[in-house]
Amino acid sequence: MEHVITRAAKTATPATSVQSTRSEQLAGQAPHPFSTEDLSIYYGSFEAVKKVNLAFPEQTVTALIGPSGCGKSTFLRSLNRMNDEIASSSTTGHIWMDGQDLTAPETDVIKLRQQIGMVWQRPNPFYKSIYNNIAFGPKYRGVRKKKQLDEIVESSLRKAALWDEVKDRLHDSALALSGGQQQRLCIARALSVQPKILLLDEPASALDPVSTGKVEELITELKKELRIVIVTHNMQQAARISDYTAYFYVGSLVEHGKTNDIFTNPENELTQEYIMGRFG
Numbered sequence: 001m002e003h004v005i006t007r008a009a010k011t012a013t014p015a016t017s018v019q020s021t022r023s024e025q026l027a028g029q030a031p032h033p034f035s036t037e038d039l040s041i042y043y044g045s046f047e048a049v050k051k052v053n054l055a056f057p058e059q060t061v062t063a064l065i066g067p068s069g070c071g072k073s074t075f076l077r078s079l080n081r082m083n084d085e086i087a088s089s090s091t092t093g094h095i096w097m098d099g100q101d102l103t104a105p106e107t108d109v110i111k112l113r114q115q116i117g118m119v120w121q122r123p124n125p126f127y128k129s130i131y132n133n134i135a136f137g138p139k140y141r142g143v144r145k146k147k148q149l150d151e152i153v154e155s156s157l158r159k160a161a162l163w164d165e166v167k168d169r170l171h172d173s174a175l176a177l178s179g180g181q182q183q184r185l186c187i188a189r190a191l192s193v194q195p196k197i198l199l200l201d202e203p204a205s206a207l208d209p210v211s212t213g214k215v216e217e218l219i220t221e222l223k224k225e226l227r228i229v230i231v232t233h234n235m236q237q238a239a240r241i242s243d244y245t246a247y248f249y250v251g252s253l254v255e256h257g258k259t260n261d262i263f264t265n266p267e268n269e270l271t272q273e274y275i276m277g278r279f280g
């Protein structure tokens, strides 16, 4: 059974992280199937993310919100070890997935990034055909049979709600697609290797309202199969699509709880100010 997620105390300040540690919360229990424990992330000696404890329940969307520079993207990128690519970055604490500590040096990060897919703010399709964008990951994993690849391409594009728009031009360049279609293609590409978790870093911020709506619908559909973690500056979007919201401020997790509670009755004054300011 997944552990209950606590909300932060009303009076605490972000400087003294308001989340209790997992050892306090969950003494004697196994780690949550996908969670962080006292996760800190540094650039050199600068602590960009401070001892964050956060759990992501199955079949839910968690929105990470907060002012610019508060560590949302850094935290998100660390979940599949993408932050390792930044030379000055280092991590303390733990990221748990199914009992494994993903921060362990022996973690196979290539495999990990198949299990925890990521979609960036700006669509970044490969300079390849639509088909080959999707088939790339499965081929890399050893799928060779054309029939099997065809099936993966179709099912991934269907899941990303793009199949009907591209089924007659699968061998055209992916770069000929609109921005919104390219972003759904990037989601389909992440889905092609059957991830358990999808990380989305402001996936709709570069899109027009119609494309944004399609991506939001897609997220709501995909959460039936996946855990989704999304960074967004768009409060309406967070309120529409997420089940849980985590508010970050200068690297600390200030408050985390059910989205409806966070938006209607935030416990921490900082959350309240941010949400009122952004919503009002």
Ligand SMILES: Nc1ncnc2c1ncn2[C@@H]1O[C@H](COP(=O)(O)OP(=O)(O)OP(=O)(O)O)[C@@H](O)[C@H]1O
Pocket: 043, 048, 066, 067, 068, 069, 070, 071, 072, 073, 074, 075, 086, 088
């Ligand atoms: N590659 C890097 N090297 C050094 N410092 C970095 C790097 N990336 C981010 N930072 C710093 O870490 C802190 C958190 O940045 P991050 O991008 O995670 O914040 P964010 O909340 O996602 O911001 P935004 O909403 O503007 O995208 C900031 O002070 C930022 O300047």
